[in-house]
Amino acid sequence: MEIRTTFHKKLREIQDEVLVMGSMAEKALMYSVKALKERDLELAQRVVTDDLKVNKKRFEIEEKCIQLIATQQPMASDLRTIISALNIVGEVERIGDHAEGTAKIVLMIGDEPPLKPLIDIPRMMEKTVDMLHRSLDTFVKGDADTARKIVTEDDEVDNLYDQVFRELLTFMAEDPRTITRATRLIWVAHNLERSADRVTNICERVVYMVTGKMEEIGASRY
Amino acid sequence: MNMKLSPDLLSDALAGKKARLGATGVNLFYGDFQALRNITLEIPECAITAIIGPSGCGKSSFLRLFNRMNDLITGARVEGQVELDGINIYDKSIDVVELRKRVGMVFQKPNPFPLSVFENVAYGPRRHGRHNRGELEEIVEKSLRQAALWDEVKDKLGQSALALSGGQQQRLCIARVLAVEPEVILMDEPCSALDPVATLKIEDLMRSLAENYTIIIVTHNMQQAARVSDMAAFLMMEGDRAGVLVEYGPTSDIFTNPKDKRTEDYITGRFG
Numbered sequence: 001m002e003i004r005t006t007f008h009k010k011l012r013e014i015q016d017e018v019l020v021m022g023s024m025a026e027k028a029l030m031y032s033v034k035a036l037k038e039r040d041l042e043l044a045q046r047v048v049t050d051d052l053k054v055n056k057k058r059f060e061i062e063e064k065c066i067q068l069i070a071t072q073q074p075m076a077s078d079l080r081t082i083i084s085a086l087n088i089v090g091e092v093e094r095i096g097d098h099a100e101g102t103a104k105i106v107l108m109i110g111d112e113p114p115l116k117p118l119i120d121i122p123r124m125m126e127k128t129v130d131m132l133h134r135s136l137d138t139f140v141k142g143d144a145d146t147a148r149k150i151v152t153e154d155d156e157v158d159n160l161y162d163q164v165f166r167e168l169l170t171f172m173a174e175d176p177r178t179i180t181r182a183t184r185l186i187w188v189a190h191n192l193e194r195s196a197d198r199v200t201n202i203c204e205r206v207v208y209m210v211t212g213k214m215e216e217i218g219a220s221r222y
Numbered sequence: 223m224n225m226k227l228s229p230d231l232l233s234d235a236l237a238g239k240k241a242r243l244g245a246t247g248v249n250l251f252y253g254d255f256q257a258l259r260n261i262t263l264e265i266p267e268c269a270i271t272a273i274i275g276p277s278g279c280g281k282s283s284f285l286r287l288f289n290r291m292n293d294l295i296t297g298a299r300v301e302g303q304v305e306l307d308g309i310n311i312y313d314k315s316i317d318v319v320e321l322r323k324r325v326g327m328v329f330q331k332p333n334p335f336p337l338s339v340f341e342n343v344a345y346g347p348r349r350h351g352r353h354n355r356g357e358l359e360e361i362v363e364k365s366l367r368q369a370a371l372w373d374e375v376k377d378k379l380g381q382s383a384l385a386l387s388g389g390q391q392q393r394l395c396i397a398r399v400l401a402v403e404p405e406v407i408l409m410d411e412p413c414s415a416l417d418p419v420a421t422l423k424i425e426d427l428m429r430s431l432a433e434n435y436t437i438i439i440v441t442h443n444m445q446q447a448a449r450v451s452d453m454a455a456f457l458m459m460e461g462d463r464a465g466v467l468v469e470y471g472p473t474s475d476i477f478t479n480p481k482d483k484r485t486e487d488y489i490t491g492r493f494g
Contacts, residue, residue, distance in 0.1 A: 003493065075478075076480055077490060
């Protein structure tokens, strides 16, 4: 017989809110790269403005977690779920910041002519968004196995980052006039690479939540 | 279930601690009713061990094994071995009065004698043959200081103990136990009749006593078990079978990452 129904309902609400916050960060990643591809400065500005909403959401979720800890004295897996939620919202908030960073670069680039068609950067974004989405699913479902698997997928993002970096380096070596534009694209790629790393941190927290063990599952190359 | 102390079982904080008390294959019956089932477990010295579990699961029965308080219940029968420092306390040669001096007990409701504060504490040592006034004064002061009560009662040692507050009375009862210099202190819900501030004072006192005494506490309050104990044992009822030891381990593990799903369900309030 479930006894603490009110408490467990509140705990589920926190999990749902983490998903909502996750989808805000996913959108920020997608829109920032879309703005870069399409030179849509308005969209880039929106990502910058909306980042405040992501930050606010983080504080709201943290506040709810603190309330539950202070008033309900959660134990065992309940405690680990709340602690993981606190850690995860920090990571998601930073992913939002990385997307905002990309959007600011788009604003900086303005209407300068594109250096090259963007192929690998959108791929990095798609992979990162997919990893983020699934990692938060594992949080709600308590699925440590899938969380561990997602961590290994970070290599794909790292490989794409290598590729982008090498390619842009070639541009710069051949024509120093491209250095400014190429550097900005490297920053964008770096933001995505960091975002994927933060997804691996989320996955580690899910593993902790499920198993009670703090594990460093896979270290990123960067 | 076998729960002997081993490096695997103890947390780092308790590493190297020896077993002071032990139960091996213990079954306890009250007439036809079995209150404890095949319990094997060791209690570390100079540490606090909490016994948690739902009402009627056998926590108090388990506690009372160690000073043979169950003997006072008609029809109570113990099978298996219960040891203090490796000696079977249910052996015929054991003097129960001497055993209860070594293994003191604090009860749920403060139960001071209707005597003065001084006489409450001096009562035990007198029974054990200490009659010298100076010596008794020393024992009373030392015990009251250890029980963190001295400063509050030093000017009213001659007054009735019944005039003290509930929290003070409970600390007086602890002083009364300490006065006979026990090795082990059993506490059966020692704070359930106290307000939160008095409760925290007792808990603080328990932590300081744990440096020198082996303490076992039975508590319904899981937060209290989590705050105060080093080791925790979870007893439960399985259907109508009482006294099943489900899990025993360092408190930090039991309350953050219990190994058994039944413990998890109990401490997170998914059954009770």
